[in-house]
Amino acid sequence: MSANNPPPGQDPERTTAYRGGWEQPQEPQQPYPPQQSYQQPYGQQVPQPGQEASYGQQPAYNPQAAYGQQPAYGAPHGGQPQQNWQQQSWPQQDQYAQQQQQQGWQQQDQYAQQGWQQQGPEGFGPPQPAKKGSRKGWLIAGAAALAVVLLGGGAVWAVGAIGGGGTQPNEVLPANAIAYARLDLDPAANQKLALFQLARKFTVTKGSFTGEDPRQALFNLVNESGEKKVDFAKDIDPWLGSRVGFAAVPSGKAEPDIAVAVQVKDQAQAKAGIAKLMDGDKYGIAFREDYALLSSTQALADKFAKGEATLAENSEFTDDMSAVGEEGVLSFWADMGGVAKLAPIPAEQAAGIEPIKDARFAGALRFDSAYVELAGQVRGAKGLTTGDLQAAGLGTLPATTAGALSISGLDQMITKQWSEIQKSATAGGGAEVQQLFEQAKSKFGLDLPGDLATVLGKNFMVALDSQGLDADQIKAGVRVATDPAKAQAVVDKIEKAMAASGQPAPQIAKVPGDGVFTAATSEEYAKKLAEEGTLGDSETFQTAIPDADEATFALFVDLDKVEKLYLQGLEGDDKANAQVLRAVGLSGKQSDTEANFSLRVLFN
Known part of the structure; x- marks a missing residue:
């Protein structure tokens, strides 16, 4: 089961925001004039953004295609790529899409050998060089920080074959996790198409066909000092998959246990490659389905791998992620009550977090041809x-x-929380805030919080x-x-x-x-x-x-x-x-x- 695909009734080739019944799916917008088309790796043209309606009849694809293999757009089994889309009329395009749904896509061996270096209609440019830092580059810290590098470092990468199926990290991580984050470099088809279209809009990504493999970005991050003698092509590429999950699990102590799920293609090569990458650092590794589970000790890794229940079976987690909708490239979830127990709250701030102490927070970063969206949900709160x-x-x-x-x-918030606002200002050394309150009363004759509530x-x-x-x-x-x-x-x-x-x-x-x-x-x-x-x-x-x-x-x-x-x-x-x-x-x-x-x- 893939938690990455849109909910029932959602067209998997479109990106539409929705929020658990509060918002109906929006109709696709086509406000933009057609842009100049670009070439696929096989010489074939992709519809322009103004022609997005044709995506509703995409050729069928094989979600089980090997990592790094790209379906040939318009190439039926044993055949040659179809005629350039822009040289056909719209009826012909519909007929073309229907043909492809019946015939399927041909996998390209040559493309599989080239991997990520020549994928998609246009690459997304090289990432920013990794900053030098401490030698401690182990995967737990690396996996947690990778999302920031990939999605906030000024570069966006192309992704692999049209797919998005397969096991997700939440299907192998512990059910009692109190925090979870997932980075998916093989998301649903609509996310990939949207990323391609957005990349064409910026000069920094428009003309590049050789974007660096995002998996190699993970390797560079973990091996940021460059002191560990590990070769990505030889030691990492043969086994590293396209998904990473991070979970914080209660330990009974002040700090939680950490579990990292790294998708792998070969367990033996993964074990050898990770050992070489860790270079003597203490860690534990075990395997569950097609993931390597990493933690601080071997006992913890074995415990996580043998645990019967997974996060995917946690009803609160699944309900919360369903409410968020499409999980896109990056998704996250947290049990705010569980997290709060790890960090004792000062008495003067306890009242302020009372409404959310038992709540959960979930969200996702997703793409559309017209926008990028960060969406989130808070559920299970009281008295908001x-x-x-x-x-x-x-x-x-x-x-x-x-x-x-x-x-x-704002009026009810000010009235209801006025005493807590004053306490927080005093506890935080807010002498200036207190002085402002006093001036409002003495100089302007205002009645607080009543007059402030009236104005807001x-x-x-x-x-x-x-x-x-x-x-x-x-x-x-x-x-x-x-x-x-x-x-x-x-x-x-x-x-x-x-x-x-x-x-x-x-x-x-x-x-x-x-x-x-x-x-x-x-x-x-x-x-x-x-x-x-x-x-x-x-x-x-x-x-x-x-x-x-x-x-x-x-x-x-x-x-x-x-x-x-x-x-x-x-x-x-x-x-x-x-x-x-x-x-x-x-x-x-x-x-x-x-x-x-x-x-x-x-x-x-």
Whole structure:
């Protein structure tokens, strides 16, 4: 069973975000003009991004293909590659896809010999060189850090054959793990296709066909000092698979036991290669299915390998990952209660973490041809909110909005946690914070936390308009779901206090409404902000904020509308790559027991 493939009903050739019933799958978007096609290794062309609909009838593939073997696109068994896709009409393409589903793909022996060096339509460029560090380069630390190197180091690699099946690390790691992370260099087909398409958008990856094997990046990380005489091609490549899993397991002590699952292709070669790589460092190794299980001692490794129950049989884990949806290239999970037991919480902070002490957190990093998404879920919490929160409502802002932030429930959070906020400020040496509170009371005559809760309201929204930015005529404002009369009274207190002290009061236009208080930098924009806008009709907004109607918090920045502000200081490739960025969206929903979030970066 593969935990990597999309849930039932999800097209495995598409990437769609979904959140356990809070969001319906979004229809594929095709907002972009066709780009210049690129060549497959066998001389055949892949559809352009504007032709993504044809991916719904991809040729069948063999998920059991040997590591490093690439199916030949358009080459039936014993035959030659089909005619260039761009030389066919759409009906012919459909017929072509149907033919391939019946005939299957031919494995290329030559490609298997070449491995990762000439894979995919376009490689993804070499990684950043590993930094020099301590000699202790053993796999537990290396596996945990690899995700950061691969996904945050400025380089993205192509992946192997269209597949994503096979055993996952959670199927061999212990069921009582309190934390888990998985890096999959052989994800589902839709993830690979999306990675190929995204790579074409950036100059740093667009023209490269010889991206370094990401497995070799793991080797370089573990052998960062270069002192261990290990040759990747001879000692590592013959046995190393494409998946790595990391688990923290309760030990009964202050620190948990660590288990690392490394996918292998040959146990004997893996045992010899790992021994040479460890070079005398203490470790334990045992095997379970097609994974080598590594830990600090041989007793622990044997215990993990012989354990009957696995994390894949942990119902909380499987339910949480199902709620996250597609696991993409990187996924993670943690029992927050179990983790909290390892780190005693100071008494003054205990109340603040009470709602989440028994919760679990799960998430994934996944790709689409139009964006990259980091998604997460918190489940099993208690008392996160009181009652239903108001929708964030960013879609009701003016269509000309360049950026906006909306948060619901700040009023109840301030009121409910005010004593804890004051205690935390005092415990953390927050003399300045305490002084600020005192000035708010004495200088401005504010009643805390009541007046602060009124200003923040049931929903607090701040927006910046794109019009006027070129002329330095900033149009910005806030729209608060609150009692407008009480909000006006708070503003009057502040303005009166500033006038009494000789400070000029800011020129703010205020527009009270039915349960809404709006203030802005100009009368014109205040009225515009108070009205029902159409930002939600924008395709860019809909992609960046997929759950706009349900979200209780949201952040949206349309980079295309503000790029003039930051492109002026860029040149060459830096400018070209910055222009690829389209928008950023962060959104999510919070209830009494659950919370989720989606962070998306969109590309032109």
